[in-house]
Amino acid sequence: MPDDLFRSAEAAARRLRVSRSELYAKAIAQFLKQYDANTITERLNHVYSQYPAKVDAGLQRAQLKSCSFD
Numbered sequence: 720m721p722d723d724l725f726r727s728a729e730a731a732a733r734r735l736r737v738s739r740s741e742l743y744a745k746a747i748a749q750f751l752k753q754y755d756a757n758t759i760t761e762r763l764n765h766v767y768s769q770y771p772a773k774v775d776a777g778l779q780r781a782q783l784k785s786c787s788f789d
Contacts, residue, residue: 732742774782 728739728742732739
């Protein structure tokens with residue numbers, strides 16, 4: 720771990736009044752939570768990119784009309 724990152728983590732742990740281990744555990748948990756969310760989004764994007772979107776013509780017209788800036 721780079722020295723400057725270690726010192727920043729030490730300072731943050733002191734400010735938050737938690738141990739360095741607890742700070743690292745929380746940071747890793749947050750990273751993994753975000754990573755999992757991104758992975759799910761990537762999978763969904765991949766699935767949905769395989770099929771063309773089929774929107775009812777009437778609904779499409781209504782959507783376009785509602786976005787009109789006239």
